[in-house]
Each structure stands twice: as structure tokens, then as C-alpha cells.
Amino acid sequence: MSLLIAGSIATDHLMSFGGRFEDSLVVEQLSKLSVSFLVDDLEIRRGGVAPNICFGLAGLGLRPVLVGAAGEDFADYRSWLERHGVDCSHVRISESKHTARFVCTTDTTMAQFASFYPGAMSEARLIELEPIVERVGTPTYVLIGADDPDGMLRHTEECRQRGYPFIADPSQQLAFGEGDLIRQLVDGAAILLTNEYESHLIEQKTGWSADDVLARVGIQVTTLGKDGVRVLRKGEEPIVVPAARNVTAVEPTGVGDGFRAGFLAASEWGLGLERAAQVGCVLAAYVVETVGTQEYTFTRPEFLARFEDSYGPDAAAEVAPHLAV
Template identity: 85%
Template sequence: MSFGGRFADSLVVEQLDKLSVSFLVDDLEIRRGGVAANISFGLGKLGLRPVLVGAVGEDFADYRSWLERHGVDCSHVRVSESKHTARFVCTTDTTMAQFASFYPGAMSEARLIELGPIVASVGTPSYVLIGADDPDGMLRHTEECRQRGFPFIADPSQQLAFGEGDLIRQLVDGAAILFSNEYESHLIEQKTGWSAEEILDRIGTQVTTLGKDGVRITRKGEEPVELPACRGVAAVEPTGVGDAFRAAFLAAVAWGLPFERAAQVGCTLAAYVVETVGTQEYSFTPDQFIGRLRDSYGDEAAADVAPFLS
């Protein structure tokens, strides 16, 4: 929601302990979101059929229909009998100050989901990406991946700010891939007490997004590889950009492409999202996507990816 004035004009500092204010907002926009849903949507747009795992409320029906129309398997989503789907509600004034609330709702039931029966139904996963979720659910799914031998991707993102070192160490240790942005990579080091080298000792590959500067891929015993962001990006709104990068990166890995090429594919999809308001409102044709990839990364990159989008 957008408020046409300034929150500060309605606040009396000496009376904040008795705060009771109401703002007449100018508009209301309801946008689809959620880390797992955003990533799954992107994978579906690129022709894969990801399996979405999470907990939602009975209000999920319309969202389910949207995701399924875009190639996402929602048959293993848990529907809560008592809580609504998690949501973030935010009001912004003309100075970009915000009042916001996050309602976790059904997300707290993610800890009740077992991966074993899902895998028995859909087949052994290439990867299980464990994104920001109910912390107990994240721990359960990470540990189950270790026990059952499922390769997992650690992507704790928003939970890093709230999680303690012990939680983060358990979520990261043994991951095939660790995703983060540059700030989060330093936060992981700070909270775990591990150096960058010690983190690499415990994971396969670290993929760090660098915003407008692209992405860095780091492997133990190798020099880091930095790849530039997509060219000619007209940034509008950044929400969901990291999720889009992850989706396209994983799609390219599923196609059998090397990580460096996967990062270029990820940056290309991220460009579409940053140029759009909303996390799942972007669109493109295969030819448009390949053309944009070619403009930024050359003919060889386009030739490698084109067979999977035709």
C-alpha cells in the first residue's frame, strides 16, 4: 500500500507509548511471492517441472492454479487446516519510510513435512533447495537430506538476520551449493565463526550474487570466477531478482551446462525480473531470451542454451 503523506507528520514522539494512528492509503497491490514459489515459477518458465514443497493455508487455491499453469508441481504442498498462507504487508509513504508486518501463518507447519514420501512419489531429486522458511523446518529438511543422501542447496537468505550461529552452521554444512548475496556471505562468516576458506571446506560450491556487478563462483582450491551482469538492464524494482537468478542457474545445471554458463543464464532471467514490478510478472519468448543472452555473453553462450529453450 502507498500513503500519500509522511508518517512522521502523524507521530508525536512524546506519545509513542500510546500510539494509535490510521493512514488513508492511495492504492493496494497484492503480489505473488515467497522464495520457493518464485524459484519454482522461474524453473517452470524455462521448461522444467519443479516440485514445490512448503506449507500454505486454504487461501492458496488461486495461487496454486497460477503456479500449476506455469509448470510447477504443487501436489506435495501441505495445506494448513487453521492458518492462512504466510504474507508480508507493507505501507510506504512519500519519503520511502515503511510500516510493515510479516505473518508466518502456515509456514510454521513446514517442520511437519517429510521429504522421504515426496521423493518416493516424484523420484530422486537433482537437488533439494532449502530456502528461507520456518527455522525448524529448514533444519529438519537439511538433516533429512544428509541422512538420505539427497544433494541439497543451502539458501538461508532472510533467516540469516535472525538465526544464531549454531542454526546457520547446521544449514550450511555439507551443502552441494551455497547461495547468498555478498552481504549475506559476510553475515554467514560472522555468525558461524568460519572463515571463507573454512566454509569452502564444508560445501561444494559457493555462488554469491553481486547485484549490478554480476556473480562470483567460488570452489575450494580454485580461483574465484566473476561473471558480469546482463547488459542493458533498465532496473525498476529488485524484489525477487535473486530468486530468478537461482531458478535459471538451476535450470542450466539441470540441462548439464557448467556453472559459469549457468550463472550467465541466471543473470539473464534476473534482468527480466528487475525490469518488472512483481516477482512473477515477467514474460519472454525463447527467441527473446536467447537474443538477450547472446547480446550479453556471446554467440557461444547462446548456442549452448538455445537447444533447451526451442
């Protein structure tokens, strides 16, 4: 069995603004918005939703398969990921475009202004999953994260046709996608992963109610920021897991990807939904405490100690046998 993680591959340019964006915005003049911010620092980091999730999975002892498109400038990034246990042998390399780039500025309230250059990501639509599955084995899940919209749609349709269980994780593309696209990306997913705002955006753009969305997916997982995560399954009581304790937030980029990695790892270990959400929350805590999406480190004892502090010794005892870091 394998985990295929499809999504954007990008370089992150992360900047910090020492004030609050809201202090520079005039609501009545937003139609004429033209502002600039003097930032305090610039960090150039590896990113993209698929490598971020893969890095987290590999850090928990799994060997995920990265599915996506990058440019010829991906060589150093590939080396980094492979050294950390990620299978990059199925990444498509563009002959004409650079790897995608994410540029983001964060203020002191953790509000963000960001832009994204797709570059080679647009070639994700040319990737077929079946040849990858033939080499790595039947997938436990194919996670379909934010990527070229046509690529996301192709992967989703192929999963339906070939019977691969898929996880819908449309995230940033929800802001740009129309209702019909979003319906096709979500309907039939084994798991739907969003934050709370994105869950409402899905309802607004598709015309579905919250019950309609839940009826179309196996499990709905909604991250709630500092309030943790909510897990829903039709006909069952909601599972609400609080965020990990004693978190010192530094930079939020990639926190959701960290949660997804932890949630998927625990699911692959065969743990229940509550434990999966808890593992996701603890891994997300490591991400938010560092600048960059793949700069965090931890040892097995450190992870278990933090997990026990947040969720208790019985929960930690269930996780411990599976944690191979």
C-alpha cells in the same frame, strides 16, 4: 530426476514510496523510531521464495516440485502455479492458518522496509521429504530456502541422512538465526546461495572465515547486485559473471529468486557454472523489470537475444538447445 524446491509460500503486498527513507530517519533517535510513509500504490502479488523459484524454473521448461505449507486460501495460487508448470501436489495445507504474507515498501533508491507474517509456514516442519521423493524420483537437488527455521533444519538433516544433494539458501532467515542453526543449515551443502551481505553475515554469526565456509560446501554462489555474481569452488579460480546488460530496474523483490531459478535450470541442463550464472542473471533481469515476482514473460527468441547481447553468441549457442519456452 527431480528438483525439490522447499521454502516459504506467501502473498506479497508491495508498495512504492516516492521519496527516500533516509530523509525521514534521524540517526540519533533510531531507538525511538516511529514513522509512516504515504505510498503511491499497492500491488498484491503471489510470492514466497519457493513458488518464485519454481515459477522461474517452469518458465525455462522444467517441472519443479514445490515443497512447503500454505493455508486453505492457497487454491487460486495453486491453480496459477500448476497452469505454469509447477508440481504443487505435495504442498501441505493448514487447517487453521492463512498462507504467509510479505508486506514491503520500496523507496526511489530501492531501499526497503518489510515485514513477514509466517502463518501456515510454521507447519513446514511437519513435512517429510522421503514420501515426496518416492513419488517424483531421486532429486538432482533439494533447495532449502527461507522457511520455518525448524522446517529448514528438518529438511537439511533429512537430506544428509538420505544422501539427497541439497542447496543451502537461508537468505532472510540469516538475520534471525543464531550461529549454531546457520552452521547446521550450511555445512555439507552441495551449493550455498547468498547475496554479498548474507555471506558476511554467515561468517559473523558462525565464526567461520570465508575459507572455512568454502571448505564446508561444494560451490559458493554469491550474488553482487548490479555487479553480477561470483562463483567459488575450493582450489579453483573464482568465476565472476557481470549482470545482464540494459536492465531497467523497477522493483527488486524476487530478483534473487529469479537468479536461483536460472542458475538451477542451467545446472539441470548440464551446463557449466559460468553459463549457469549467466542464465541466472538474464532471468533476474526480467524479474527486476516488473512489479511482482511472477509477472514477467518472455519468448525463447527474446530470452536468447537478450542472453546473446549480454554474454555473446558463443554462450547463447550453448544455451539455445536447452531453452524450451
